[in-house]
Amino acid sequence: xxVMTGIGIGGGSGxxxxxxxxxxxxxxxxxxxxAADAPAEAAAVREALLSVAADLEQRAAAASxxxxxxxxxxxxxxxxxxxxxxxEALVREGTDGAHALAAAFGEFRAGLEAAGGYFxxxxxxxDDLRDRSVARLxxxxxxxxxxxxxxxxxxxxxxxxxxxxxxxxxxxxxLVTQRGGPTSHTAILAKILGLPxxxxxAAAGTLADGRQVLVDGAAGTVESDPPPATVAGAAAxxxxxRRQAAQASGPGRTADGHPVxxxxxxxxxxELPTAAAxxxxxxxxxxxxxxxxxxxxxxxxxxQAAAYRKVFTAFAGxxxxxxxxxxxxxxxxxxxxxADEPNPALGVRGLRVATRDPELLRTQLAAIAEAADGxxxxxxVMAPMVSVPAEAARFAELVRACGxxxxxxxxxxxxxxxxxxxxxxxxxxxxxxxxxxxQYAFAADRTLGSLAELLDPWQxxxxxxxxxxxxxxxxxxxPVGVCGEAAAxxxxxxxxxxxxxxxxxxxxxxxxxxxxxxxxxxLDDCRRLAERALAAPDAATARTAVLETLGPDALExxxxxx
Amino acid sequence: MPQRTxxxxxxxGLHARPASLFVQTAARQPVKVTVxxxxxxxxxxxxxxxxxxxxAQHGDDxxxxxxxxxxEAAIEELAALLARDLDAKE
Numbered sequence: 022x023x024v025m026t027g028i029g030i031g032g033g034s035g036x037x038x039x040x041x042x043x044x045x046x047x048x049x050x051x052x053x054x055x056a057a058d059a060p061a062e063a064a065a066v067r068e069a070l071l072s073v074a075a076d077l078e079q080r081a082a083a084a085s086x087x088x089x090x091x092x093x094x095x096x097x098x099x100x101x102x103x104x105x106x107x108x109e110a111l112v113r114e115g116t117d118g119a120h121a122l123a124a125a126f127g128e129f130r131a132g133l134e135a136a137g138g139y140f141x142x143x144x145x146x147x148d149d150l151r152d153r154s155v156a157r158l159x160x161x162x163x164x165x166x167x168x169x170x171x172x173x174x175x176x177x178x179x180x181x182x183x184x185x186x187x188x189x190x191x192x193x194x195x196l197v198t199q200r201g202g203p204t205s206h207t208a209i210l211a212k213i214l215g216l217p218x219x220x221x222x223a224a225a226g227t228l229a230d231g232r233q234v235l236v237d238g239a240a241g242t243v244e245s246d247p248p249p250a251t252v253a254g255a256a257a258x259x260x261x262x263r264r265q266a267a268q269a270s271g272p273g274r275t276a277d278g279h280p281v282x283x284x285x286x287x288x289x290x291x292e293l294p295t296a297a298a299x300x301x302x303x304x305x306x307x308x309x310x311x312x313x314x315x316x317x318x319x320x321x322x323x324x325q326a327a328a329y330r331k332v333f334t335a336f337a338g339x340x341x342x343x344x345x346x347x348x349x350x351x352x353x354x355x356x357x358x359x360a361d362e363p364n365p366a367l368g369v370r371g372l373r374v375a376t377r378d379p380e381l382l383r384t385q386l387a388a389i390a391e392a393a394d395g396x397x398x399x400x401x402v403m404a405p406m407v408s409v410p411a412e413a414a415r416f417a418e419l420v421r422a423c424g425x426x427x428x429x430x431x432x433x434x435x436x437x438x439x440x441x442x443x444x445x446x447x448x449x450x451x452x453x454x455x456x457x458x459x460q461y462a463f464a465a466d467r468t469l470g471s472l473a474e475l476l477d478p479w480q481x482x483x484x485x486x487x488x489x490x491x492x493x494x495x496x497x498x499x500p501v502g503v504c505g506e507a508a509a510x511x512x513x514x515x516x517x518x519x520x521x522x523x524x525x526x527x528x529x530x531x532x533x534x535x536x537x538x539x540x541x542x543x544l545d546d547c548r549r550l551a552e553r554a555l556a557a558p559d560a561a562t563a564r565t566a567v568l569e570t571l572g573p574d575a576l577e578x579x580x581x582x583x
Numbered sequence: 584m585p586q587r588t589x590x591x592x593x594x595x596g597l598h599a600r601p602a603s604l605f606v607q608t609a610a611r612q613p614v615k616v617t618v619x620x621x622x623x624x625x626x627x628x629x630x631x632x633x634x635x636x637x638x639a640q641h642g643d644d645x646x647x648x649x650x651x652x653x654x655e656a657a658i659e660e661l662a663a664l665l666a667r668d669l670d671a672k673e
Binding site: 090093094097098101102103104129132133135136143147316318 | 594595598599600603606607626627629630631632633635636637638641
C-alpha cells in the first residue's frame with residue numbers, strides 16, 4: 022500500500038480499479054513487404070481505415086450534436102479515397118502497413134498545416150485518426166478512453182479536451198494525471214463533472230490497469246491497494262460531504278447572514294441548460310469567445326444578439342455578467358489578433374483590441390444591449406485585460422452610450438489591482454480573474470504544467486492582490502467578485518470572502534460545496550482564515566493552515582475557527 | 584472538358600462542415616469531379632483531406648471539372664453547393 026502525492030482538485034474522494042488512458046501506438050521497426058505479400062498487406066491497411074471509420078460513426082450516433090459533428094468529420098477523413106490510395110501505393114512500394122499509414126497521414130497533415138488557420142486545427146483530429154488506424158492494424162488497444170465495462174479511476178499522463186469529449190461521468194470514479202496543474206484541463210473538467218481528481222502526480226505512471234486505488238481530492242493523494250477500513254472511512258466522509266452540500270440551497274451567505282452572491286461560469290451555448298438549472302444567483306462570467314472562434318470574420322450584430330438573448334432569457338430574474346471579447350494569447354482570432362506578436366499573452370489582447378478596432382467592441386455592445394432589452398435578466402458588462410484606469414473609464418462610457426447600465430473592469434493585470442481604487446471610481450464593479458492575474462503576477466505561463474506551483478491560487482502574493490482589489494471596492498462601495506478557479510475551492514472561497522470579495526463565480530457543479538462552507542462560518546471566521554492564509558510563507562502552508570483550522574469536517578456548522 | 588469557376592460562399596471558407604457536405608455530395612455523383620485552386624493541381628472532390636488542404640477561404644475562386652455522362656449535372660450541383668453559405672444556420 023503506497024501513497025502518492027499530487028495536486029488535489031475538489032474536496033471529494035473516490036475508490037476503484039485503475040483503467041489507463043491508452044497511449045498512441047508505437048510504430049514497430051520498419052520491415053520490407055515482399056511483392057507477393059503486398060496485396061494482403063494493402064487489404065489490411067484499407068480494412069483498418071474502414072474499421073476505424075465505422076467505430077467513429079457508431080460513436081457519433083451516440084454523441085451530442087457538437088461532438089457528433091467532429092466524429093463524423095473524422096470518419097469522413099478515415100474513408101478518404103486519396104488517403105487509402107496513397108497508403109496502398111506505399112505498401113506496393115515495399116513499406117509495411119503501419120509505416121505506410123503513418124507516412125500517408127503525414128503527407129496530408131503537411132497539406133493541412135500549410136493551409137493554416139482553422140484548417141491547421143484539423144491536424145489534431147488527423148493525428149488521432151492515424152493513431153487509431155495504426156493501432157487497429159497492429160491489434161493494439163485503441164488510443165483514448167478505456168472501456169473496461171465497469172466504473173473505473175481514469176489514469177493518464179495528461180488529458181486534453183479531445184480525449185475527454187466522450188467521457189461518461191457515470192463510469193468514471195476519479196481522475197489522476199501525471200502532469201498538469203490546478204488550472205489545467207483535467208482540473209477544470211473535474212470541477213465541471215464533480216469528480217475527485219489528483220493532477221501532477223508523477224508516480225501515477227506506475228499504476229497498471231486493475232490496481233485498486235483511493236483518490237483523495239482534498240488531500241491530493243492517491244493510495245494504492247488501500248485497506249478496506251480506509252476505503253470505508255473515505256466513502257462515509259464522501260457521503261456526508263455530499264449530503265451536507267445538498268442541504269444548503271438558495272443565495273450564498275455566511276452563518277451570520279453576510280451575503281456572498283454565488284454565480285456560475287458559462288462559456289458556450291451547449292453549457293446553458295446545466296448552468297441555468299443549477300442553484301445560482303446568475304452568471305458571474307459569460308465568456309463570449311465561442312461566437313468568434315473558427316471564423317474568418319467577426320459575427321454580425323444580429324447573430325450575436327440572438328445568442329446572447331438565449332442566455333439572458335434562460336436567466337430572467339437573475340444577473341448575467343458578460344465579458345466582452347477576450348481574443349489573443351491562447352485564443353487567437355484572425356480578425357482580432359496581430360499576426361506577428363512575439364508574446365501574445367503580453368500583446369494586443371482583450372480590451373486593447375478595441376483601440377485598434379473600435380467597431381468590434383461597439384457591435385458586441387450593441388448586440389448585448391439589444392438582447393438584454395426585455396429579456397428579464399439583469400445584464401452587466403465587463404472588459405477583460407484592463408490595465409489602466411483611463412481604459413476602464415472609456416469602456417464604461419462606451420457601455421453606457423450603448424444603452425447598458427452597469428459596466429465593470431476585470432482585474433487580471435497586476436497594475437489594475439495596484440490602482441484598483443481609481444478603477445473602482447470609474448466603474449460600477451470589479452471582477453478578479455485569478456487565473457490570468459496569477460499568470461501575470463508571477464510571470465508564469467498558464468499553460469506550463471512545470472510552473473503549476475506559481476499558478477496555485479493559494480499563493481500569498483496573489484491573495485495580497487485580491488485583498489487590494491477587494492479593499493478598493495469596499496472603499497468605493499463597489500462589488501468585487503472572483504471568477505477564476507479559486508472561487509470553486511470551498512476553503513479558498515472562505516478566505517476570499519474574508520479578504521472582502523463579495524461574489525464568487527464557478528462551474529455549476531462546484532457551488533453546492535462553496536454554499537455549504539459559507540453557511541457554516543461567520544464573516545469574522547472568514548476574516549481570521551484570510552489572515553492565516555496571508556501570514557503563510559507559501560501556497561502549500563497557506564492551504565494547510567486553513568484546512569487544519571477548518572478541521573476534517575469543514576462544512577459542519579458549529580466547529581470553531583480559533 | 585466541362586468545367587466551372589465558383590466563388591466560395593461559406594463564411595468561414597471550405598473547412599470542416601462545408602467541406603464535409605461538399606465531399607459527401609461529390610461522392611454521390613456518377614462521375615469523378617475534381618476541384619482546384621489558384622492554378623494548382625486539381626484534387627478529387629471526394630477526398631475530404633485533399634479538399635481541406637486547398638485552404639479555400641470565403642471569396643476564393645475554385646474550378647470544378649468533370650468528364651463523361653452526367654458531368655454537367657454533377658458540376659452544377661456541386662457549384663450550387665459551394666456558392667451557398669453553408670455556415671448559415673438552417
